[in-house]
Amino acid sequence: MKCSKGNNNLPNTIFLYDDPSSKNLILDEIKKYLITQLGQVNVKIRKEFITFHIDPKELEEFAEKIAQCKIRNFNKSEDDFKPLFGEIRFEKQLIENPERKLTGILYEGIKLDQVFLGLIPEEELDFNNLHIVFTNRLFGTFEENDGRYHARVIICGYPSLISTSGIVEAPAKPKEYYYLKQKYSTLEIPPEVFKEEFYGRFIDYDDPRLTEVMKGYVMQSVFYHLSNDPFCEEKNCRLYNSHWQEEVLCAQIDGELCKKHNQILTKFKK
C-alpha cells in the first residue's frame, strides 16, 4: 500500500471511525484538533468501521476472519487454526452490537488490520485517504526478542487501528500499583480498590481524558502516513512512544507536538 518512506503528503481526506462503546470519545473534538494542526484537510466522521462498511450478506464470513485473529497462546505466534463455532458466533454478535464493552480477548494486531483493510472499498483505497479506526478490541503484536505478545494502543498501517481498551491495558500502570496488587493478592480485594488508590495516575475505562489522549494517537497515524515514522524521542511530544501510563499522561495531557514535529507539519499544512 505504501512506499517505504511514507507518502510525503497530507491525505486529502481523513476518515475517523467511531467506537460506540466509548462514550467519552468525542470525534468532533478530534476533528477540530486535526483541522487546527493540519489546516484545511477534509475530516469525515463515520460510525463504527465494520457496521459502516460490511455487506450484511458477508457477516458470517467476516466474523470468522475476525475470530481467526484471536490470540490463543500468548507465547507463540500461530498462523493457522480453525475458530470454533462459538467463537464465530461471539464475533457476529459483537459486530451486530458494537456498543457492547469487550474485555479479555487479545487479537493479533497486524492480522486484524489486514482483515479490516479488506472492507475498505476500492475507490477509497489510496494515498489520498487516511482511515483511522477506533475500536474497543484489544490487540497485540508478537515480539521476537522476548518471545511473547504485547498489547498495543495503535497499529500504524492501512487502516490505522487505535484501541480504546489498549490505552487502558497496554501502557504499564505505576510500579507501586502492581506491588500493592501482588502484596494483597491473597485477600481477594476487588481491583477497583487499587484503582481508587491510584486515581488519576492512569487512563481507565470511561476515562474523561480519553478524547484528549486520543488526539496524540491520531497524530501518530498522520505522521506514519507522512513519513512512516510515527514516533518521537521527546517525552512531552504527542508522538512519544509511551510504555508507561505516566508517560501517556506526560505526552498527551501535559504535552503537545514538539518543535521539530510542529515544523514538519508547517511544511505540509494546507
Ligand SMILES: [Zn+2]
Ligand atoms: Zn516530536
